[in-house]
Amino acid sequence: MANHRLDSGRGTPPAPQDGRLDAPAFHRNNGIITAQLRDLLGGRDGDVVELGSGTGQHAMAFARAMPDMTWWPSDANADRLTSIDAWCRHSGLANLRPASVLDVTQNPWAPDPPGVPLEAGLAAVVAINLVHIAPWQAAVGIFRGAGRHLGAGGVVLLYGPFKRDGAHTAPSNAAFDAGLRASDPAWGVRDTADLGASARDHGLTLRRALPVAANNMILVFEQSP
Numbered sequence: 001m002a003n004h005r006l007d008s009g010r011g012t013p014p015a016p017q018d019g020r021l022d023a024p025a026f027h028r029n030n031g032i033i034t035a036q037l038r039d040l041l042g043g044r045d046g047d048v049v050e051l052g053s054g055t056g057q058h059a060m061a062f063a064r065a066m067p068d069m070t071w072w073p074s075d076a077n078a079d080r081l082t083s084i085d086a087w088c089r090h091s092g093l094a095n096l097r098p099a100s101v102l103d104v105t106q107n108p109w110a111p112d113p114p115g116v117p118l119e120a121g122l123a124a125v126v127a128i129n130l131v132h133i134a135p136w137q138a139a140v141g142i143f144r145g146a147g148r149h150l151g152a153g154g155v156v157l158l159y160g161p162f163k164r165d166g167a168h169t170a171p172s173n174a175a176f177d178a179g180l181r182a183s184d185p186a187w188g189v190r191d192t193a194d195l196g197a198s199a200r201d202h203g204l205t206l207r208r209a210l211p212v213a214a215n216n217m218i219l220v221f222e223q224s225p
């Protein structure tokens with residue numbers, strides 16, 4: 001665990017024994033991601049599923065910044081739930097719900113425990129740094145599940161590095177991509193065109209690609225007319 005102060009919202013460093021894990025990248029990028037998500041989701045209410053929540057720190061920050069929405073963190077890796085739920089308890093936020101195991105490649109999605117209100121119609125599906133650190137089938141699974149479970153006007157928001165029309169947007173992204181593929185040939189920085197095509201297969205349209213600091217983007221997918 002990084003030995004620096006966490007943005008816990010209470011100004012206290014973490015008590016390691018309570019299970020909260022700290023991802024250093026969270027401290028670098030959460031501020032700008034939260035600001036962008038608040039702009040994109042502001043004024044909405046309803047349920048949001050976060051996929052691949054990892055430590056759970058982003059979900060906590062999003063829930064605090066967007067109190068009218070109910071946030072449902074999740075991850076395919078059951079081991080992650082300890083940290084996510086520890087951050088949830090530590091935050092004391094009523095609109096941040098307990099985590100579920102949810103593997104987006106499952107068809108249909110089957111959260112465990114099954115408390116996520118998938119059938120009620122989600123306001124948004126959010127995934128931060130997921131589709132490049134997972135096989136392509138994870139991206140397909142996000143659109144398939146979102147296409148099935150978004151309510152009217154619902155959106156999918158993906159944050160991470162992306163290629164545009166087959167090209168990296170920065171040399172550092174190309175190097176990052178090479179490193180990812182060396183770790184696992186099934187991983188890699190995804191192209192917005194490929195993501196848009198897969199989204200279309202599930203009734204979603206890529207509407208916006210918003211540049212974010214450090215050569216990342218937030219992709220906004222809406223339901224196709």
Ligand SMILES: C[S@@+](CC[C@H](N)C(=O)[O-])C[C@H]1O[C@@H](n2cnc3c(N)ncnc32)[C@H](O)[C@@H]1O
Nearest residue numbers: 052053054075076077103104105128129133134
């Ligand atoms: C790079 S981490 C990002 C964690 C967090 N979103 C963040 O940005 O700090 C990717 C996360 O996606 C999860 N993941 C990978 N494949 C997944 C899948 N098929 N379904 C859901 N989550 C998945 C991993 O377990 C991991 O926690």
